[in-house]
Amino acid sequence: MIYEGKQKIWSDYQKEIPDDHYFYVRSCIRQTFFPASEWAFLDITRNKFNKDIFETEHHTTCGGIAYHSDAIPQETVMTIIARQFALMHKYGYENYVCSCITSFGLYCETLESWREFPDLQNKIAENLKKATGLEFAKPKFLVHASDLVYKYRNLIAAQAKFKLVDKNTGKPLRVVEHIGCHYSKMFPSKGIGGAEYPYVLAGMVEAWGGEVVDYPERRHCCGFGFRQYFVQSNRGYSLANTHKKFESMEPYKPDMIITNCPGCPYFMDRWQYVIAETQGKTYGQNGHGIPVFTFEEVAGLVLGYNPWDLGLQTHQIGPEPVLDKMGIVYDPAKKYLGKNGKDIGKPDFVECIK
Amino acid sequence: MGKLCERLMKDYRIKEGLNACINCGTCTAICPAAEFYKYDPRQIVDIVQSQDDAEIEKLLKSDTIWYCGECMSCVTRCPRKNAPGLVVMALRSLSIDMGYFMESEKGRQQYVVSKDLCGNILNYGYCVYPRTFKYATHQEAGKVWKWEEEHMDDVYERLNANLDGEGPGAVRKIPQKDLDEIKKIFDITGGTDRVNAVKAAAEKKANELGLTEEEYFNKVYTECKGAHLNH
Numbered sequence: 001m002i003y004e005g006k007q008k009i010w011s012d013y014q015k016e017i018p019d020d021h022y023f024y025v026r027s028c029i030r031q032t033f034f035p036a037s038e039w040a041f042l043d044i045t046r047n048k049f050n051k052d053i054f055e056t057e058h059h060t061t062c063g064g065i066a067y068h069s070d071a072i073p074q075e076t077v078m079t080i081i082a083r084q085f086a087l088m089h090k091y092g093y094e095n096y097v098c099s100c101i102t103s104f105g106l107y108c109e110t111l112e113s114w115r116e117f118p119d120l121q122n123k124i125a126e127n128l129k130k131a132t133g134l135e136f137a138k139p140k141f142l143v144h145a146s147d148l149v150y151k152y153r154n155l156i157a158a159q160a161k162f163k164l165v166d167k168n169t170g171k172p173l174r175v176v177e178h179i180g181c182h183y184s185k186m187f188p189s190k191g192i193g194g195a196e197y198p199y200v201l202a203g204m205v206e207a208w209g210g211e212v213v214d215y216p217e218r219r220h221c222c223g224f225g226f227r228q229y230f231v232q233s234n235r236g237y238s239l240a241n242t243h244k245k246f247e248s249m250e251p252y253k254p255d256m257i258i259t260n261c262p263g264c265p266y267f268m269d270r271w272q273y274v275i276a277e278t279q280g281k282t283y284g285q286n287g288h289g290i291p292v293f294t295f296e297e298v299a300g301l302v303l304g305y306n307p308w309d310l311g312l313q314t315h316q317i318g319p320e321p322v323l324d325k326m327g328i329v330y331d332p333a334k335k336y337l338g339k340n341g342k343d344i345g346k347p348d349f350v351e352c353i354k
Numbered sequence: 355m356g357k358l359c360e361r362l363m364k365d366y367r368i369k370e371g372l373n374a375c376i377n378c379g380t381c382t383a384i385c386p387a388a389e390f391y392k393y394d395p396r397q398i399v400d401i402v403q404s405q406d407d408a409e410i411e412k413l414l415k416s417d418t419i420w421y422c423g424e425c426m427s428c429v430t431r432c433p434r435k436n437a438p439g440l441v442v443m444a445l446r447s448l449s450i451d452m453g454y455f456m457e458s459e460k461g462r463q464q465y466v467v468s469k470d471l472c473g474n475i476l477n478y479g480y481c482v483y484p485r486t487f488k489y490a491t492h493q494e495a496g497k498v499w500k501w502e503e504e505h506m507d508d509v510y511e512r513l514n515a516n517l518d519g520e521g522p523g524a525v526r527k528i529p530q531k532d533l534d535e536i537k538k539i540f541d542i543t544g545g546t547d548r549v550n551a552v553k554a555a556a557e558k559k560a561n562e563l564g565l566t567e568e569e570y571f572n573k574v575y576t577e578c579k580g581a582h583l584n585h
Contacts, residue, residue: 026524028482035515035524057522058532065481066471068424070446070464071552074366076545080536105426113366120366131538181425186437188430195430221386225423228387230470231463232491233578237423239494241386273496311513316496336501338508347501 013194017151018141023093024055025084027100028065030262030294036311037296038099041145044299049155053097059087064102069226078120079127081110082136086128089137096139097148101261104144105182108190111138142190144183146260146295150192150200153207161304164210166255167327172211173255176290177201178245178268180261181221195219201258204295208302217248222264223271242271246283246290253285256322257292268292273316289317301328308335318349356407358414362448368402371440375399381428381438391421391582395428395438402441414449417580420460450548456555459580465556466575472549476537479528484510484517491575 030038045051062084067077088096098104114121125136149156164173179198184191193199196219202212223241228234245268259265272289276282284290292315293301300310307328312319313335323330336346355363362368381395382388388395398418401409413419419442428438446455455461474483489500502509507517516523540546560570 028480031480031515031524032482032484032487035510036513038524039514055522057520057526058529060479060528060532060536061475061481063475063481066467066475068443069467069471070443070450071468071471071548072475072540073447073544073548074443075543076540076548079539079543083535083539113370116370117366127539127543131542132535181427185430186426219427221423221425221427223386223423225387225425227420227463227467228423231466232575234460234463235494236583237387237390240390241423244389270494270496274494308512309514314498314502314509314513316498338505338512342508344505344508344512345501347497349497 013189013192013197013199015143015147015190015192016141017143017147018095019051019151021052021093022054022095022097022143022148023088023091023139024053024145025059025062025096025098025100025103026055027098027103027262028061029266030099033266033314034262034294034297034311036309036314037294040296040300040305040310041099041149044156044296044303045148045152048159048303049152054091054093056087056091059084062098062100062103062106064100064106065226067106068102069230075124075127077106078110078113078124079131081107082124082128083132083134085137085139086132086134088139089135094140096142097145098142099145099262101144101180101182102263104142104190105186107142108187111142112187114138144200144260146183146200147192149295149299150203153204156204156299156302157207160208160302162302162326162328164205164208164298164302164326166325168325172209173322173325174213174253175205175210176213176215176218176249176252176254176257177205178222178257178259178261178264179219180259180264183260201260201295204298205258208298213249213252213254215249215252217245220245220248222261222267224263224267229267238267239271239274242267243275246272246275249290250283254290255325257290258295258298259292260295262294265292265294269315269317284317284321286321288321291315291317291319291322293319293322301326306330308337355405356410358407358410358448358452359405361451362402362410362444365444365447367437367440367444371437371444372399372402373436374434375403375436376434378433380431380433381436384427384431385422386425386427387421387423388584390584392584393418393421395422395442398445399436399438399441402445410445411454414445414452414454415457415461417458417460417582419445419449420455420458420463421582450552453551453555455552456559459577460582462556462559462574464552466571468549468552469571472540472545476533476540479533479536480525484525
């Protein structure tokens with residue numbers, strides 16, 4: 001192996017990530033299923049690291065899920081995206097950070113199409129003006145929120161209250177990292193580490209003391225498939241793909257899964273529940289499922305956030321086996337309480353997913 | 355070059371996604387949909403590349419183009435930098451524009467995704483929105499989602515969200531002025547036309563079948579009669 005050659009290939013998959021001053025755009029799925037993850041991202045970056053991460057209530061969906069379900073034309077989604085970029089410009093920012101991976105991939109695709117076809121860009125700019133009166137602009141730097149947490153991973157490690165280490169054995173936790181398909185499969189150069197060996201989550205896991213698990217279907221899609229999930233009669237597609245991943249990772253005995261796409265943790269969490277209910281099969285230890293986390297949740301746990309502030313009570317697969325191994329102290333009695341300790345009932349669970 | 359082919363070639367996704375396919379089948383080998391459905395992206399790209407209008411028309415009227423999950427795994431591995439996933443997206447758009455999507459079971463499902471997703475965008479500013487994501491039609495979301503749905507305001511408050519609230523935050527109420535701008539974007543870019551075309555075709559079909567709109571929606575949402583699967 002020629003070492004310099006390898007260094008050159010790796011350098012192609014590095015990206016410049018500004019340290020500060022971002023316009024933040026939320027994700028439809030993360031807001032719906034993991035709203036506390038977005039809260040944790042903003043709390044960590046703003047309040048722990050004093051970064052300027054600006055959000056306005058005027059931004060909307062990018063339309064990406066509808067576009068990838070073929071419900072809206074390309075021109076429509078591109079003009080909605082142009083509106084998001086124009087808001088960034090209006091508020092005086094040039095660095096754009098998004099919470100959603102579908103959005104991130106679509107922003108990359110859109111910027112590339114505009115670069116390749118200037119007439120298309122002009123048309124979208126005209127549409128934008130006509131519909132909103134806003135001035136067309138493009139971000140100088142486009143990053144996903146996981147890129148930023150990757151950049152801050154050593155800052156987080158320096159303030160860590162807990163590590164991804166089994167306190168009983170002293171061994172690193174075995175972590176499956178699952179990257180959302182649209183992070184870098186379409187534009188490998190836009191993701192840290194490219195598409196075959198993305199390093200964005202692996203870098204976090206290593207910095208925080210864990211061990212990354214390799215397994216045959218590591219790069220297989222979680223199975224979202226857009227219309228393959230939203231239409232009930234297609235959902236077998238989604239389940240079958242998640243099942244394939246879990247069957248593949250099972251022999252490697254992972255302790256946990258970390259994800260950067262908002263949809264993947266939902267599907268990998270919920271389809272484990274369905275497999276357990278319908279087949280009686282679980283993939284973790286002692287009849288548990290394998291807990292699935294967002295990258296914000298893992299960062300929050302490492303920094304010592306209360307697991308229930310991070311929203312881990314809204315996972316169908318309980319996080320407790322991982323919390324216990326990391327030595328995180330939590331109060332089970334407070335798991336399902338509302339704000340200020342309000343009793344709001346609790347969910348019924350199946351026996352095999354403790 | 356036939357008329358369908360001419361229209362396809364104008365789609366930017368074909369311009370970007372179809373260079374020179376060598377029919378190696380790498381896309382099919384990596385494709386999650388090809389493992390589940392009777393689906394072969396290599397064949398689809400081959401037909402488009404052949405520029406045979408009769409074959410393209412068959413494709414546009416078939417279930418085949420609706421099997422893709424748009425994960426774009428094919429894009430990474432293609433040795434000729436093609437994007438079969440983008441080719442499929444262009445085919446789906448043309449199928450809708452021509453009304454051919456109504457000829458296949460999977461194509462007719464566009465009514466469901468159009469009504470649900472575009473409804474969420476235009477009414478709330480989100481593709482997915484907690485108040486319209488129902489446990490009754492998403493039981494796989496688990497008992498935990500059932501609990502969240504039953505105590506939605508309290509759960510989202512606990513999670514530091516801003517459900518339907520003023521100002522920024524997760525699942526906030528997006529101001530009407532912004533929703534009006536999104537509607538204008540739909541109007542001038544063909545989004546509204548697509549929503550209306552899919553709706554009109556569904557209503558016509560529902561009438562033919564003697565079904566109410568709700569009955570037709572549920573039929574399309576749940577029906578799986580075709581021999582779609584690989585196994």
